Amino acid sequence: MRAVSAPVVGDGTRWAVLIAHETRRALRNWPARAVFVAIGLQLAWFVQPAFAFALDHEGLPSWRSAPEQAIAGQVCLFMIANLLFLGYTAFDDQHNGMADRLRMSGVRAHQRLGSKLVVVFAHQLVTAALIYLVGGWWFGVRWGGSITARLVLVVALASCTTAMGFAFVSLCRSNALYNMVCYAATLGLTAASGGLAPYTLLPDWAMVVGRALPTWWFLRGIDELTLRDGSLAEVLPNVGVIMGSTLVLVGLGVAGQGWGPRRHRTVRRR
């Protein structure tokens, strides 16, 4: 009796199929994602006068910096908030047995999660581009400093937040815990970095704590561009810190080993 042989699928094809599947899943849920972008733009509008108040308080030129600082704060906030969507796709696979079925068909755990992260990274870039471009047009932002530097900072932050999603998925035991961690990170990191209220109004201790956060270095990079017409070379140290944080987060995700086929549940039950 001849064994039935399955067609051989190359790694490239497998990646392409998985990424296409994750993209379709993401597009099916576009209204929730669009709502996040719309709220990001509205919040950027709302917090601008507070940024202007703080810059005036410091004797800095608020008119040239406040709009972009407000936009950059919301880019931070909603790039992290977007990770909520990753939780649903990642924990779904575990919950409905899809992870096991994919493994049985030869898809490895890193390919399954990696394809999701590729889509998350693309989603982060789209979110940042929409908030930046629509916000820039709406608020009449004066693009001081290097445009390339902005692009590099945004790509670095998108990498870092994607790695953050990987680490969270790997370390959290349930979707409910993952959601809570995302909420805490979204508001905590953005507030501690001066994305909700200007960082000059943070308490002294918070300015020390903030330096440990990648979002802090992203926002200070934007400050450098808007306040001092900075160049790419001047924000490269910031990019370096953000990419360093990315590596640490990837390391945490790998060490957590929670991305393989095992234990995840919607909620933790006794």
Next chain:
Amino acid sequence: MLRRSAALFRHEVRYLVSSAPITLAYVLVPYVLMAFIKNSYGIWLQSDARYPDASGAEIVAPGVAALYGYLVLSHQGLFTFSEHQWNVWDRLRSGPASVPEIVTGKVGAHLAHQALQFTLILGGAGLLYGLTVGDAWAAVVLLGLLTVTSTVAWGWLGMALLPTATMFDAWAFGGGILLAAIGGAIVPSDLLPDVVKPLGPISPIHWAVSGFRTVFLDGGGLGDVGRPLLALAAFTAGFTLVALGLFDSGRRKTGRLQ
């Protein structure tokens, strides 16, 4: 009826207790957030000659407590949406409990959980950041209670409206943060754009913040917070009526992305 609702109430509470670290984190994280943003409120308030000693916690603490009520809806909602995914919802409906009994049990648990969370956040902020109530306990209790009821009603409106847990998350997180921003819980309301300032009253969080501000900053009592109390009661009633109108117990919901 009460016996069956009480059983479902206990079931919801068991879920919240079994996920205690998560439930507790929604209480503890707000203290950290307050620590980061209260300074900016303090500086802004001190620029007003009436409040030379304000710390900012007078507005930030109730604002963040109200915001986290909206965020924890996601935790509560995940369980209910998961019941749809596991087909438990249909099995519940086929049992002896009627739909009003099922909903009463769940809403009761959500109200109790939210009330406890709000009390712990505000009480903890009082200890950590020196909020004093004085003789205005009745005003604080009523404001807290109506803030909680309006939040739970918002959550059930989302559950009635939305077909997936992901959309419900956007409702809880996006809606909460937007209402908090309009309501002056993220940026002082006087520093909002001029066009946005008049929109404040459309947010329940605006009324919660303004009521607590009257108590904590101006030393007001129950007689001074009548308007915020009425507004919060109206939001609760409005959200509840719309949710009841839209609620369809037979509508298929998916726990996750579809």
